[in-house]
Amino acid sequence: MHRFSKKVSMTVVKRLPKYYQYLTxxxxxxxxxxSSKELASLMGLTASxxxxxxxxFGGYGQQxxxxxxxxLREAIKEILGLxxxxxxxxxxxxxxxxxxxxxxxxxxxxxxxxxxxDVDPLRVGTVVGNVVVKHMDELEGFxxxxxxxxxxxCVPRGVGQQVAKTVTDLGIKGILNxxxxxxxxxxxxxxxxxxxxxSLFTLTYLLxxxxxxx
Amino acid sequence: MHRFSKKVSMTVVKRLPKYYQYLTxxxxxxxxxxSSKELASLMGLTASxxxxxxxxFGGYGQQxxxxxxxxLREAIKEILGLxxxxxxxxxxxxxxxxxxxxxxxxxxxxxxxxxxxDVDPLRVGTVVGNVVVKHMDELEGFxxxxxxxxxxxCVPRGVGQQVAKTVTDLGIKGILNxxxxxxxxxxxxxxxxxxxxxSLFTLTYLLxxxxxxx
DNA sequence: TAGATTGTTAATCGATTAACAATC
DNA sequence: TAGATTGTTAATCGATTAACAATC
Numbered sequence: 001m002h003r004f005s006k007k008v009s010m011t012v013v014k015r016l017p018k019y020y021q022y023l024t025x026x027x028x029x030x031x032x033x034x035s036s037k038e039l040a041s042l043m044g045l046t047a048s049x050x051x052x053x054x055x056x057f058g059g060y061g062q063q064x065x066x067x068x069x070x071x072l073r074e075a076i077k078e079i080l081g082l083x084x085x086x087x088x089x090x091x092x093x094x095x096x097x098x099x100x101x102x103x104x105x106x107x108x109x110x111x112x113x114x115x116x117x118d119v120d121p122l123r124v125g126t127v128v129g130n131v132v133v134k135h136m137d138e139l140e141g142f143x144x145x146x147x148x149x150x151x152x153x154c155v156p157r158g159v160g161q162q163v164a165k166t167v168t169d170l171g172i173k174g175i176l177n178x179x180x181x182x183x184x185x186x187x188x189x190x191x192x193x194x195x196x197x198x199s200l201f202t203l204t205y206l207l208x209x210x211x212x213x214x
Numbered sequence: 215m216h217r218f219s220k221k222v223s224m225t226v227v228k229r230l231p232k233y234y235q236y237l238t239x240x241x242x243x244x245x246x247x248x249s250s251k252e253l254a255s256l257m258g259l260t261a262s263x264x265x266x267x268x269x270x271f272g273g274y275g276q277q278x279x280x281x282x283x284x285x286l287r288e289a290i291k292e293i294l295g296l297x298x299x300x301x302x303x304x305x306x307x308x309x310x311x312x313x314x315x316x317x318x319x320x321x322x323x324x325x326x327x328x329x330x331x332d333v334d335p336l337r338v339g340t341v342v343g344n345v346v347v348k349h350m351d352e353l354e355g356f357x358x359x360x361x362x363x364x365x366x367x368c369v370p371r372g373v374g375q376q377v378a379k380t381v382t383d384l385g386i387k388g389i390l391n392x393x394x395x396x397x398x399x400x401x402x403x404x405x406x407x408x409x410x411x412x413s414l415f416t417l418t419y420l421l422x423x424x425x426x427x428x
Numbered sequence: 429t430a431g432a433t434t435g436t437t438a439a440t441c442g443a444t445t446a447a448c449a450a451t452c
Numbered sequence: 453t454a455g456a457t458t459g460t461t462a463a464t465c466g467a468t469t470a471a472c473a474a475t476c
Contacts, residue, residue: 016416064452
């Protein structure tokens, strides 16, 4: 059982949240143990893949038995960094900002919304999630006083890069980016893109594939 | 120059919307031609990768010159199926439903929102995008009368699978799924998932990587 | 024509699958 | 113990990179 992982590939990382979700569901259904084979059929992966994936982090299973759901879930929770709490702010309090602010799951996993910002005077002062929207002018002061881990970016495409520069200059290291553009950020900043336009276009492509006679 | 493509891998398909986006931007900046090398540095890919990708669809380039931006963009637009129009409905008119309904880009690319549905009586009758929210009871009749291409699913996790079954039973072949669960659908239905929770957890993982001393 | 850059083949790299010894 | 299932190595498959002849 090796403790320390060689560099884990992005392919594996992207599957971790799925493992976490499925294990959480199993736990809620009082399932105590699961084999790589069972989990594979549940998740649409192969048993080999699962054993390879999990073993890149450590030996969480037991020969002849399988994996203990509770233990494995805890391990993946920790790997995902969900044993810590995070502070976050939302920039852009339009519908997308509101949608995200109301995701109960974020808070439940320790990601706390503590601020929201917008340039639109009509939105400043309104409530999003459980915070009052402040004007962007107050961003700098706020970030300097609060040690923010994550910025959830929900601004229009046209201003996305500029806002990203502002927040990274202020020292924020993580961006969950809903603005439909690729951000240029320093090396020590991580960005996770949620590009809805790209998803729609992937769908229209696939739709052609299943619909057309070809 | 071969016209008909062997099966294109999902890896390539997922890059197509990005090509489309970058080419659209280039066109707006009046750039007429681009080489694989230039496009690669713009998009963060390699020139080889780009030439391989584009060649799986056909020979769009010209030796010694590069690619004509307008022509290549048109080609990819067509490959993505964006030369056709699509009708779509939104199910679930919460904040996420509203956010999507207001994406101007969808309409601009020919994806027309023609209906929205919700179970909440307080939401029925309100306006989302440019349509009035109907009760879910009216879904069946509506879909039977309108030939819907795409369902944008913005309902809570708990009812996602059930609603997915309803719409696929009604013959809808494409689902853009914002509900944070994996849907089980027939083989001739395509689903594109936008799983915001998964994205957040990927971000917390990456955040640990850049922040920790290790 | 000479220079540039594609299309395409071959080489490399990485991810998935298969197989099985280790072991609970 | 015998059966089951992991951890891990080896084989296969697929995607990326490199290289270069074709050609604009």
